[in-house]
Amino acid sequence: MSAARRMERQQRRTAWIFLLPLLLTLVAVAIWPLARSIFFSFTDAYLDAPTDYGFVGLENFVEVAEDPVFWGAVRNTLVFTLVSVGLETLLGLAIALLLHRAFLGRGIVRAAILIPWAMPMVVSARIWEWMLNDQFGLINKLLVALGLVGKGIAWTADPSLILGTVIFIDVWVTTPFMVLLILAGLQLIPEEIYEAADVSGVPHWKRFWSITLPLATPAIGVAILFRTLDALRMFDLSYVLAANNENTMTMSIYARDQLISFQDLGLGAAASTWVFMIIGLIAIVIVGLLRLDRATG
């Protein structure tokens, strides 16, 4: 018994040694910077002289909360996240169901659909910007040739369309990720269940609702969680397409703007702390829902 106990203690010590580089690095690049960001949000520091500051209490938080531009950014981010994750899930599920069937060249097709996901977001934004260009873009030329519109639509310039365009591009980029995760979930469903359904004469449409969907739900839930958290921090797509245009400005762009463009370290830190709290709250709610789902199902 004591030998086993000794070995356990020794394993613990070894584990700490093996984990030391990870823990030190994460403290240096994640936990410390996070703590400093929260610290700065209570000060009036500027980026060019970060050592020269006084404490201002919650003033920065109030100032951000009173800025309508910030709430516009929050609204854009939430609309973007809700719509694009919703569309990606539906489209991802449909494509995953299609690619789950047996057909010639399935392996190559599954590899090929990874292409939009592997590209830098900047490149995807640039390619679609070119395809959607109001004068020379392929999409507009096609629409005009088909007689659907009189002249090209300014997809990336019209204030009422631009958020929709951002969502459209994001759906294109991230659907492959959804497809992959949902496909992996579908592969975990045992074939016998479908055979049993066949024997008992369960109609095809009912199989989807009462076998496939309930059994794939855990995989879909995890995929939605990851994608939601990723969408909430989106920066590059909106920035490349429209810089700090208020119609597509996300929370991340707003916070970076305060910090870099206006050099206001305190305000920028407060804005990013707001972002942290909003995303944290949403994450807690989603994880709670997933747990609930697992507990009741």
Added chain:
Amino acid sequence: MTVSVATTRRYSNATYRTLRRVKTAGLYAGVAAVLVYMLFPYYWAIVSSTKTGQALYQFTLLPALDFSNYRQLFDNPVFMGALVNSGVVALVSTAISLVIGILAAYALGRLHFPPGRIVLIAVLMISVFPQVVVLSGMFEVIGWLGLYNRPSALIVSYLILTLPFTTWILTSFIRDLPNELEEAALIDGCSRLRILTHVLLPLMGPAIASTGLLSFILAWNEFLFALTFILTDENRTVPVAIGLLTGSSRYEYPFGQIMAASVTVTLPLLVLVLIFQRKIVAGLTSGAVKG
């Protein structure tokens, strides 16, 4: 009785065959539609990158095979420098993350270590939290290290992206390796580090390759830190160089060149992704589904 006749009606053999043919045709049509949606934009970028002048604005689906956009791009020292910067930054931050990640994964996946759960949850939380939240604190760290406006600033800051990722995925890989070899080595008196480097590491080649590739892609594609911590053109990475490429006005946008740059940056990734496709799928799903 009459109701069940309607649902279990027997078709003739010929009807069955047509039905099946229609179904198969539908399946292939669906797959073709998916492929066009996913791949056409990249194809169009390739086509456009080989056109210049008026040809760029014409609707021809075949490439024009005019490579002057590429020649201009490769003669552009800023772009070529950005390619080198991107490559070095992504390679070095991936290498560091792999070494630290393998060590941590051994402790988290194979040793009896109850606090490991908390470490793993912390790692997962760091990998999903928004980068902008650490931006001001990271600015200070970069300043202290004296790395502002240097590519090495990105190597340091990218660890927040790549390290949680490699740790998480390698832990789930290392957990699935068989126990017997390790026990035999332990009885022979091997140290833990030796077991890791001589017994487990040779078995982890595919896992390390796919994890490394995904981490390389993460670092290669990063935009926010690269935009913020680098001030001058010669130190930029490719995504930022492409993001900031603009013409003298909205109507003189150098689309041909931008497309050539886009194709160039993406090509190495695509080749790697197609080669390692199976491994990437295994890596991504082992992290998300099992965890």
